[in-house]
Amino acid sequence: xxxxxxxxxxxxxxxxxTWAIWPRFAVAIWRDPRxxxxxxxxxxxxxxxxxxxxxxxxxxxxxxxxxxLLGVRAWRAAPRxxxxx
Numbered sequence: 001x002x003x004x005x006x007x008x009x010x011x012x013x014x015x016x017x018t019w020a021i022w023p024r025f026a027v028a029i030w031r032d033p034r035x036x037x038x039x040x041x042x043x044x045x046x047x048x049x050x051x052x053x054x055x056x057x058x059x060x061x062x063x064x065x066x067x068x069l070l071g072v073r074a075w076r077a078a079p080r081x082x083x084x085x
């Protein structure tokens with residue numbers, strides 16, 4: 001199956017969007033007092049709140065990276081428009 005260049009660009013955009021949003025969310029979770037047992041940022045041990053969100057963020061970044069790479073591959077495989085088309 002070969003995707004159109006438009007869909008390929010969409011997939012790359014989703015990957016870029018993922019990398020623009022999730023790292024910022026990670027910083028917000030790190031700074032949240034609920035992430036730390038003592039309520040002080042960076043004071044270990046971390047709570048389940050931090051670990052669950054870290055897993056969510058890691059999975060989302062992995063999926064976003066995969067989607068972007070598939071978009072790049074689809075872009076390269078898509079036929080280019082010529083003047084006759």
